[in-house]
Amino acid sequence: xxxxxxxxxxxxxxxxxxxxxxxxxxxxxxxxxxxxxxxxxxxxxxxxxxxxxxxxxxxxxxxxxxxxxxxxxxxxxxxxxxxxxxxxxxxxxxxxxxxxxxxxxxxxxxxxxxxxxxxxxxxxxxxxxxxxxxxxxxxxxxxxxxxxxxxxxxxxxxxxxxxxxxxxxxxxxxxxxxxxxxxxxxxxxxxxxxxxxxxxxxxxxxxxxxxxxxxxxxxxxxxxxxxxxxxxxxxxxxxxxxxxxxxxxxxxxxxxxxxxxxxxxxxxxxxxxxxxxxxxxxxxxxxxxxxxxxxxxxxxxxxxxxxxxxxxxxxxxxxxxxxxxxxxxxxxx
Amino acid sequence: xxxxxxxxxxxxxxxxxxxxxxxxxxxxxxxxxxxxxxxxxxxxxxxxxxxxxxxxxxxxxxxxxxxxxxxxxxxxxxxxxxxxxxxxxxxxxxxxxxxxxxxxxxxxxxxxxxxxxxxxxxxxxxxxxxxxxxxxxxxxxxxxxxxxxxxxxxxxxxxxxxxxxxxxxxxxxxxxxxxxxxxxxxxxxxxxxxxxxxxxxxxxxxxxxxxxxxxxxxxxxxxxxxxxxxxxxxxxxxxxxxxxxxxxxxxxxxxxxxxxxxxxxxxxxx
Ligand SMILES: Cc1cc2nc3c(=O)[nH]c(=O)nc-3n(C[C@H](O)[C@H](O)[C@H](O)COP(=O)(O)OP(=O)(O)OC[C@H]3O[C@@H](n4cnc5c(N)ncnc54)[C@H](O)[C@@H]3O)c2cc1C
Ligand SMILES: Nc1ncnc2c1ncn2[C@@H]1O[C@H](COP(=O)(O)O)[C@@H](O)[C@H]1O
Numbered sequence: 001x002x003x004x005x006x007x008x009x010x011x012x013x014x015x016x017x018x019x020x021x022x023x024x025x026x027x028x029x030x031x032x033x034x035x036x037x038x039x040x041x042x043x044x045x046x047x048x049x050x051x052x053x054x055x056x057x058x059x060x061x062x063x064x065x066x067x068x069x070x071x072x073x074x075x076x077x078x079x080x081x082x083x084x085x086x087x088x089x090x091x092x093x094x095x096x097x098x099x100x101x102x103x104x105x106x107x108x109x110x111x112x113x114x115x116x117x118x119x120x121x122x123x124x125x126x127x128x129x130x131x132x133x134x135x136x137x138x139x140x141x142x143x144x145x146x147x148x149x150x151x152x153x154x155x156x157x158x159x160x161x162x163x164x165x166x167x168x169x170x171x172x173x174x175x176x177x178x179x180x181x182x183x184x185x186x187x188x189x190x191x192x193x194x195x196x197x198x199x200x201x202x203x204x205x206x207x208x209x210x211x212x213x214x215x216x217x218x219x220x221x222x223x224x225x226x227x228x229x230x231x232x233x234x235x236x237x238x239x240x241x242x243x244x245x246x247x248x249x250x251x252x253x254x255x256x257x258x259x260x261x262x263x264x265x266x267x268x269x270x271x272x273x274x275x276x277x278x279x280x281x282x283x284x285x286x287x288x289x290x291x292x293x294x295x296x297x298x299x300x301x302x303x304x305x306x307x308x309x310x311x312x313x314x315x316x317x318x319x320x321x322x323x324x325x326x327x328x329x330x331x332x333x
Numbered sequence: 334x335x336x337x338x339x340x341x342x343x344x345x346x347x348x349x350x351x352x353x354x355x356x357x358x359x360x361x362x363x364x365x366x367x368x369x370x371x372x373x374x375x376x377x378x379x380x381x382x383x384x385x386x387x388x389x390x391x392x393x394x395x396x397x398x399x400x401x402x403x404x405x406x407x408x409x410x411x412x413x414x415x416x417x418x419x420x421x422x423x424x425x426x427x428x429x430x431x432x433x434x435x436x437x438x439x440x441x442x443x444x445x446x447x448x449x450x451x452x453x454x455x456x457x458x459x460x461x462x463x464x465x466x467x468x469x470x471x472x473x474x475x476x477x478x479x480x481x482x483x484x485x486x487x488x489x490x491x492x493x494x495x496x497x498x499x500x501x502x503x504x505x506x507x508x509x510x511x512x513x514x515x516x517x518x519x520x521x522x523x524x525x526x527x528x529x530x531x532x533x534x535x536x537x538x539x540x541x542x543x544x545x546x547x548x549x550x551x552x553x554x555x556x557x558x559x560x561x562x563x564x565x566x567x568x569x570x571x572x573x574x575x576x577x578x579x580x581x582x583x584x585x586x587x588x589x590x591x592x593x594x595x596x597x598x599x600x601x602x603x
Contacts (some may be wrong), residue, residue, distance in 0.1 A: 016503070076508075079472070080481055104503040108484040111472035115437060120564030123436075123467035137568060143355055143464055147367065150569035193481030194499065194512035201506035214602055238602060257505075262466070271600050281355075281573075288575050292600050294593065307575040310596055312582055312589055322590040330594065330603050 005094055006157045009035050012086070012100040012109075013046040013058055013066075016077060017199070020054055022210075023101030025061045025170035027163060030128055031099060032062040032171060038134050040096065043067060045089060045183075047082055049075035052180070059178040062171050067093075069183040073192070077105055080193040083112040089183055090117060095158045097136055099128075102162035110162045120153035121160040126167045126266075136161070145262050145285030166210045166266040167289075207241050209258060214240025215269045217260055217287070220247035221276025221297070222316070228253040230320045231275060237327045243267065245283045261286035275316045279304025296320075340396025341453040342387040345443060345471070346415055348374040348408040349464045360572055367570070374411050379459030381418070381527040383520050387457050388419045388528070390491050396454075397421050401446045403431060403439055409543055416538035417530045424450065428547040433560030436465075440473035441557040447478060449551060454514035460484055460521050468519075475517035482517035483510060487524050 011027040013020060024044070031042045044063040046054060048070065055066040069085045090098065090113075098113075100106040102124045114121035127139035131152075136159040138151040153159040209215065216238065218231040228248065235242045244254035245261065260267055261283040272290035276297060277283060284307050287293070295308040296316045305311045312319060350358075350372040359368045376384075387398045400415045400423035402408060412423040426446050434442065447456060456478075461468035468484070475482030487507065488500030499510045502521060548558070556562050582592040597603050 107468050111469040112476045115473040115476035148571050148573050151565050152568040156564040194510040197509040199508050309578045318586040326594045
């Protein structure tokens with residue numbers, strides 16, 4: 001197949017209720033880096049109603065141009081009208097690459113778009129590269145993250161991927177100008193799917209886990225909600241956030257949003273301290289990009305030690321209270 | 334569209350390698366493929382939640398629950414497990430030409446399976462498999478069937494008549510939707526607790542049918558299935574390495590704490 005007429009990198013700019021999802025900026029950062037090598041342009045496509053002002057943010061973070069689909073039918077998000085609008089725009093402008101976030105919305109929407117276009121889509125990418133011919137290589141974890149596969153889409157366009165939030169870095173924003181182009185909306189009169197009755201959002205936590213400089217994570221070995229407080233206290237004195245493996249979440253000591261790993265969040269803090277965690281791959285894939293990794297476990301053969309810079313073989317109860325005290329003393333000085 | 338008296342639910346079930354045995358996975362250096370011999374298969378855990386939802390709708394409203402799976406013939410015993418849980422019958426889509434299908438090709442095959450079954454109200458899927466973890470098949474299936482779909486479902490209430498309310502999880506919250514059949518729905522584990530298989534269930538399953546269909550019966554365009562029909566191609570595969578320095582700090586608790594404080598200071602945190 002000849003793909004010469006396909007050109008440029010698109011990212012789907014995800015918004016709900018006028019709030020851009022963080023991953024949008026991460027996608028722009030990566031798209032800009034890839035475009036630097038292909039010489040193509042970066043376009044953000046955004047759908048919704050009354051969302052044109054968001055274009056400026058997209059320019060500032062790296063978009064050369066922004067395609068805006070603004071219509072009351074596009075608010076709130078629903079997969080059928082969104083996939084129709086994106087499909088039509090892609091057919092018209094023929095981008096080489098289309099990236100979306102592996103968010104709740106992206107995971108539902110991207111496969112519909114890919115199926116409409118009969119093109120390939122890879123899921124939850126943790127890295128994107130170009131081969132020597134400028135083709136997109138999509139790096140995806142499989143089997144709980146223990147296996148890394150590289151996927152290509154040689155014969156179909158656009159090459160599509162959803163990208164794991166938190167794995168790519170946004171550019172430093174600069175005041176910039178760009179071209180806004182409006183997309184004509186021409187939705188069919190047919191049924192556009194389920195009706196949204198209500199969108200309910202709680203206030204997000206103050207310091208999201210993904211942004212914390214220090215993450216103190218606890219595992220099943222903490223053993224009780226009382227001892228879990230030690231984890232919270234250590235995080236607090238270090239000005240960090242609390243993370244968890246799955247068992248503490250199942251037990252209710254920690255909340256789901258604190259879970260790190262394959263089915264939770266990916267973190268890459270300056271310092272990760274892992275306490276009473278065995279280090280199963282499901283968890284490790286969410287923390288192994290941390291700058292410094294310190295772990296405490298009573299079992300000298302714990303798997304987590306493989307992925308650690310500093311290891312302590314000891315009962316955490318003998319260490320953490322003293323460590324908290326030590327940090328308090330230092331900070332006072 | 335669907336006959337309201339019928340109330341048929343199709344549950345898409347994928348057999349996956351039991352994660353308890355994943356440490357046995359190794360790489361064949363010659364073929365660059367995964368060796369998974371000796372790893373037993375199970376029903377993808379989330380698909381059991383989809384099946385539970387289907388069974389409880391049937392318990393309340395009557396109708397039929399049909400299992401649908403694309404897998405090699407050796408998957409039949411795994412489908413039998415779903416029948417023992419309470420499904421009425423099963424369809425296994427199995428053909429050598431399906432081997433190597435990516436998510437789009439899989440969706441083409443499952444869509445043909447759904448059409449072969451005939452009319453239905455609901456297609457229920459797991460939100461994600463534990464081996465491939467793409468979470469792509471259901472939306473693609475819905476698109477190819479030209480039906481709406483909802484993912485990340487944590488609440489599903491089928492009222493009398495043609496109405497359903499659905500709760501969908503999103504970042505920091507949820508969406509409530511009103512839907513009507515036919516529709517494709519993918520579920521999260523918060524939705525329900527799958528029932529245990531009873532002894533009578535296991536006995537009853539022995540006499541239920543599993544139809545095994547090849548592409549002769551299904552008739553999917555050969556250009557849409559298998560390795561050749563898959564737009565995505567594997568370009569490389571490696572086992573991930575996680576090794577780091579693993580410097581051990583030992584001594585008394587006081588000495589360990591002192592050493593840790595030094596490190597944390599050196600990292601520029603305190
Ligand atoms: C499909 C799938 C997805 C999953 N996704 C995730 C995910 O995203 N994130 C995740 O975390 N898990 C996930 N899991 C679960 C994962 O497989 C493990 O079960 C989990 O990570 C184990 O948590 P743990 O290390 O806290 O517990 P355990 O494995 O039970 O380890 C506890 C550790 O504590 C140590 N210990 C006990 N007492 C002490 C003490 N007093 N002092 C110091 N150390 C002590 C023990 O030596 C042991 O190493 C997933 C599982 C599946 C099947
Ligand atoms: N081969 C298959 N046979 C039947 N159902 C499947 C198959 N592959 C995926 N599914 C369904 O699609 C869901 C999501 O799968 P995946 O996109 O592979 O993560 C699964 O939980 C199943 O319900």
